[in-house]
Amino acid sequence: MSTIFLESKDNPKIKHLRGLIEQNSYRKKQGQTVLEGTHLCLAWLQENRRINSIFTTEHALAHPDFEEILKTYTGHIFIIGESLYKDLSTLGTTLACLAVIDLPSSSQALKFDADTLILENVQDPGNVGTLLRSAAAAGIKQVVCTKGSASLWSPRVLRAGMGAHFSLHTFENIALEDILPRFEIPVYVTSSHRSASLYSKDLSKACAWILGNEGQGVSEYALENAEAVVIPQPGGQESLNVAIAGSICFFEMVRQRL
Structure with missing residues (x-):
């Protein structure tokens, strides 16, 4: 030294x-x-x-x-x-x-039959880092970000991830149109305006989650090409923070698989 x-x-x-x-x-x-x-x-x-x-x-x-x-x-x-x-x-x-x-380079290709977190235009570094941390804790090993999302390997996202990055395979600047048709497993998208409850879904096998922008939510393309679920909110709030919503989804998946 x-x-x-x-x-x-x-x-x-x-x-x-x-x-x-x-x-x-x-x-x-x-x-x-x-x-x-x-x-x-x-x-x-x-x-x-x-x-x-x-x-x-x-x-x-x-x-x-x-x-x-x-x-x-x-x-x-x-x-x-x-x-x-x-x-x-x-x-x-x-x-x-x-x-x-x-910057690490991914040593493997994106797997279309494995648990996956897809971030669509999620821009806040704190939210992105928290989602990576929750995904890693829930056993999700690969994370995909579309263009417009916060840079996964920026110092602020790394800080919020608290080391979660180091156990994940990450892919950035990916277009949803290029990957959604290729998934061989259910793909769920969170939406506060859809009626199918998260808790009515069978999450016991591999699945993918799409989480959208803090203000606008997910795109129409995501809604049309994935299965929309809502997290019941008896308290009547309009929506949940995206990192909290994602964490709830991941750990409902974990609960069902225990």
């Missing part, structure tokens, strides 16, 4: 780090992203994945969490000032740790 002090915000390494944090196009061009926080770094290392470099502060480097990281990580650690770190961080409250990693 080598420790290098960086002071200027104009340092090329700092500019590279900022670009990865703030710009999806830059992440794609460089083939890299950023894990923020020691929890994500440790989870990544536990999967025997490689970290390219770590940016932190002198104060944070003395924390016990870093002792755990340094048992595995042997690369460069760049030390920056507290104010510069706060300027870069999307969190501001966790132990200072920004790790640059290579």
